[in-house]
Amino acid sequence: MKRIEEEEAKSKEERMATRSSCSSNGLLPSSASPRKTDDLEVGQPIKEFELDDDDDDDPFDIAHTKNAPLEILRRWRQAALVLNASRRFRYTLDLKKEEEREQRRRMVRSHAQVIRAALLFRLAGEQQIVLGTSATPPTVTGDYAIGLEELASMTRDHNIFSLHQCGGVKGLSNMLKTNLATGIVGDENDLIKRMNTFGTNRYPQKKGRGFLTFLWEAWQDLTLIILIVAAIASLGLGIKTEGLSHGWYDGASISFAVMLVIIVTAVSDYRQSLQFQNLNKEKQNIQLEVMRGGRIMKISIFDIVVGDVVPLRIGDQVPADGILITGHSLAIDESSMTGESKIVHKDQNAPFLMSGCKVADGIGTMLVTGVGINTEWGLLMASISEDTGEETPLQVRLNGLATFIGIAGLAVALSVLAVLLGRYFTGNTKNPDGSVQFIKGETTVSKAVDGVIKILTIAVTIVVVAVPEGLPLAVTLTLAYSMRKMMADKALVRRLSACETMGSSTTICSDKTGTLTLNQMTVVEAYVGNQKINPPDDPSQLQSEAGLLLCEGIAQNTTGNVFVPKDGGDVEITGSPTEKAILSWAVKLGMKFDVLRAESKILRVFPFNSEKKRGGVAIQTADSKVHIHWKGAAEMVLASCTGYLDSNGSLQSIDKEMDFFKVAIDDMAACSLRCVAIAYRPYELDKVPTDEESLGKWVLPEDELVLLAIVGIKDPCRPGVKDAVRICTAAGVKVRMVTGDNIQTAKAIALECGILSSGADATEPNIIEGKVFRAYSEKEREIIAKKITVMGRSSPNDKLLLVQALRKGGEVVAVTGDGTNDAPALHEADIGLSKLQKRARILLSWMIILLQL
Numbered sequence: 001m002k003r004i005e006e007e008e009a010k011s012k013e014e015r016m017a018t019r020s021s022c023s024s025n026g027l028l029p030s031s032a033s034p035r036k037t038d039d040l041e042v043g044q045p046i047k048e049f050e051l052d053d054d055d056d057d058d059p060f061d062i063a064h065t066k067n068a069p070l071e072i073l074r075r076w077r078q079a080a081l082v083l084n085a086s087r088r089f090r091y092t093l094d095l096k097k098e099e100e101r102e103q104r105r106r107m108v109r110s111h112a113q114v115i116r117a118a119l120l121f122r123l124a125g126e127q128q129i130v131l132g133t134s135a136t137p138p139t140v141t142g143d144y145a146i147g148l149e150e151l152a153s154m155t156r157d158h159n160i161f162s163l164h165q166c167g168g169v170k171g172l173s174n175m176l177k178t179n180l181a182t183g184i185v186g187d188e189n190d191l192i193k194r195m196n197t198f199g200t201n202r203y204p205q206k207k208g209r210g211f212l213t214f215l216w217e218a219w220q221d222l223t224l225i226i227l228i229v230a231a232i233a234s235l236g237l238g239i240k241t242e243g244l245s246h247g248w249y250d251g252a253s254i255s256f257a258v259m260l261v262i263i264v265t266a267v268s269d270y271r272q273s274l275q276f277q278n279l280n281k282e283k284q285n286i287q288l289e290v291m292r293g294g295r296i297m298k299i300s301i302f303d304i305v306v307g308d309v310v311p312l313r314i315g316d317q318v319p320a321d322g323i324l325i326t327g328h329s330l331a332i333d334e335s336s337m338t339g340e341s342k343i344v345h346k347d348q349n350a351p352f353l354m355s356g357c358k359v360a361d362g363i364g365t366m367l368v369t370g371v372g373i374n375t376e377w378g379l380l381m382a383s384i385s386e387d388t389g390e391e392t393p394l395q396v397r398l399n400g401l402a403t404f405i406g407i408a409g410l411a412v413a414l415s416v417l418a419v420l421l422g423r424y425f426t427g428n429t430k431n432p433d434g435s436v437q438f439i440k441g442e443t444t445v446s447k448a449v450d451g452v453i454k455i456l457t458i459a460v461t462i463v464v465v466a467v468p469e470g471l472p473l474a475v476t477l478t479l480a481y482s483m484r485k486m487m488a489d490k491a492l493v494r495r496l497s498a499c500e501t502m503g504s505s506t507t508i509c510s511d512k513t514g515t516l517t518l519n520q521m522t523v524v525e526a527y528v529g530n531q532k533i534n535p536p537d538d539p540s541q542l543q544s545e546a547g548l549l550l551c552e553g554i555a556q557n558t559t560g561n562v563f564v565p566k567d568g569g570d571v572e573i574t575g576s577p578t579e580k581a582i583l584s585w586a587v588k589l590g591m592k593f594d595v596l597r598a599e600s601k602i603l604r605v606f607p608f609n610s611e612k613k614r615g616g617v618a619i620q621t622a623d624s625k626v627h628i629h630w631k632g633a634a635e636m637v638l639a640s641c642t643g644y645l646d647s648n649g650s651l652q653s654i655d656k657e658m659d660f661f662k663v664a665i666d667d668m669a670a671c672s673l674r675c676v677a678i679a680y681r682p683y684e685l686d687k688v689p690t691d692e693e694s695l696g697k698w699v700l701p702e703d704e705l706v707l708l709a710i711v712g713i714k715d716p717c718r719p720g721v722k723d724a725v726r727i728c729t730a731a732g733v734k735v736r737m738v739t740g741d742n743i744q745t746a747k748a749i750a751l752e753c754g755i756l757s758s759g760a761d762a763t764e765p766n767i768i769e770g771k772v773f774r775a776y777s778e779k780e781r782e783i784i785a786k787k788i789t790v791m792g793r794s795s796p797n798d799k800l801l802l803v804q805a806l807r808k809g810g811e812v813v814a815v816t817g818d819g820t821n822d823a824p825a826l827h828e829a830d831i832g833l834s835k836l837q838k839r840a841r842i843l844l845s846w847m848i849i850l851l852q853l
């Protein structure tokens, strides 16, 4: 028992270690998962299901238990699981693999660090020698003024000294023939040259395991081994008693059954691994935006070349090694590379960005300096291979059960054997005619052997009947089947166990945008000043003063981009769906994006985030005035406004019109429109911090704003959602909507898609605002959570609190969402369904699985 406990403790440790270390590429769709979830462009629609291990159900957690007898039983079963290192217990074995992987990772990392240290040492030496003399110019290679080695090592080693030698990011961009504002030229010739000089953003992949390996693994299973032994015994006994011509039947049929199980298991595992490899390829093929020739383009991560200018936004994965060009509050989660979960702020003093890390906050643009195998990430990815070896909790339990039954059968067979042998040799067994079978000294040896063989046959039969070898296999096949069906529906199941957990979920917390709605947004109502513009994109109704400020605000306070082709083609607008809607509305109103962006200088940016639900920017105009523009959740921005611009363009106090605006917002929200308010305030130039450092810390003032416009954005309900919700409800799964949007908008959409059945349902706490929910105590939340159907204006943390409360209340919670503002909730859920890219019919496919299980 001691040993068992030790092993348990060790497994637990390993589990904890792997859990914390692979949080970025195991449990969350982060490191290897595509970026921009708010993305509407066509592309492989992939959804991702995955199970986040549940701490409470940790099979190795036996520390705090009340129920001792049950616990002992549980322990016993676990002990068998841990001790039995056969194929069927890969669930526990997997930990070792994870550990190996982690060790590899550490090795690569330390290797890189050693190289880095040695290089720095050498450089320090060289620096002393060349100190005072002019810096050595980088070597010229072909078309570029810097070579691959220098570039790669500069980035890999975070060598700020050699970056300065190159003249900073500006100098480096010249060497790489990149324009920091418009990117590389990006024609075929240019791309080929870059690839030839600096390589491509791919790394060699390890080959998957072959069929024979699976075959080899398939037979190493306790129950099967028992059966194989039984088959051999039965074959021997049969031939001995019934002769060669008839005696082989029993043994052969057992062998046939065993072979069948082995082959089916191996084939199923092999196919699964092939599928997994394909899916992996798809998963890695992230589509992202780069700036080439002045326009934002969508390309595959594999097509990134050195010199590319890549915009980074919260939630994105850094696609290659690079150097920060500009950034605002940019923070990177480097845990996937350094192993420590630490958020690192990036600015001109720490400009190096490592491939594979995630943008945790802020925005920025980077210059790509290292791709593929020249990056640490590339080295890492090339040295580890993803593996499919994983079993679901149900399988593990069934395996445990099968083994338990097997062992019990074996024990029974052995005791039967002992008893029968005992009875036989003590002369207690009789023939049908009443004569004693064995009489000491009388019965011949060959007769005695025959008698023993008969008894052995009985024992073997008990074993064969008792061992349920097909049980776990049946589950594997069922799950593999659902996985295949889901894949046909373009759903990527990262863990087989997810299918199973999904089947037992009792509630779904769905986000609204992009799951229940299409995430295709258009501005359909607009108020500029206190005037409703109808139709919303009619420029003639726009009064000029407010119109100018509005366009300035929209053009500068955005993460999107507008590209007007020189040859007069269609205007291309990029950005998140909300941004795109607002930008295209402004373009129709006559906004000149490039002109406006060139006219003023950005002093500081506060990027939009879900927590504050607003984003701002401070700019300095050509005539040295400072404007601070804000854009965000309508009623929240409105609350910070003290004035508005009337139809003559003169500033009025908002007091009298406050109700008018509030009613306008409520009306739009009741029509299920997403409301965004745009406001600004003038600011004194001399109050703006002048030095870089305090400017970087400057908190943009967000009071005394002047309201410029309120827009209502339509995001239609996804067709089929109503049915999906109905089916879920009928299956006993409660669907809840948790959204960052206005509560009225949320209510309207909930009614539209049947989450709320009637307006009468829409009372607290059935429908609740995030801030009300968060104010309750933990106990109260647990009670209220069960009643909540719609939660509006929720921050990422509110979503997390809700999931926690539901789980405490005993629900099995599924969460759908995107990788950015829903990440904490996704992580906490029993099962996370994350949209990697749009067109995700999550609820629908969810249903398919539900029905299958």
Ligand SMILES: Nc1ncnc2c1ncn2[C@@H]1O[C@H](COP(=O)(O)OP(=O)(O)OP(=O)(O)O)[C@@H](O)[C@H]1O
Binding pocket: 511, 512, 513, 514, 576, 578, 579, 608, 609, 610, 611, 613, 614, 615, 631, 632, 633, 634, 674, 675, 676, 738, 739, 740, 741, 742, 794, 821
């Ligand atoms: N780019 C933006 N600029 C300004 N305001 C925005 C922007 N995007 C969203 N908003 C405002 O923030 C609100 C909610 O944003 P949030 O990111 O929390 O929710 P969401 O993720 O879009 O919705 P859901 O939670 O349903 O997925 C929106 O209602 C809108 O008013």
Ligand SMILES: [Ca+2]
Binding pocket: 511, 513, 817, 818, 821, 822
């Ligand atoms: Ca969201």
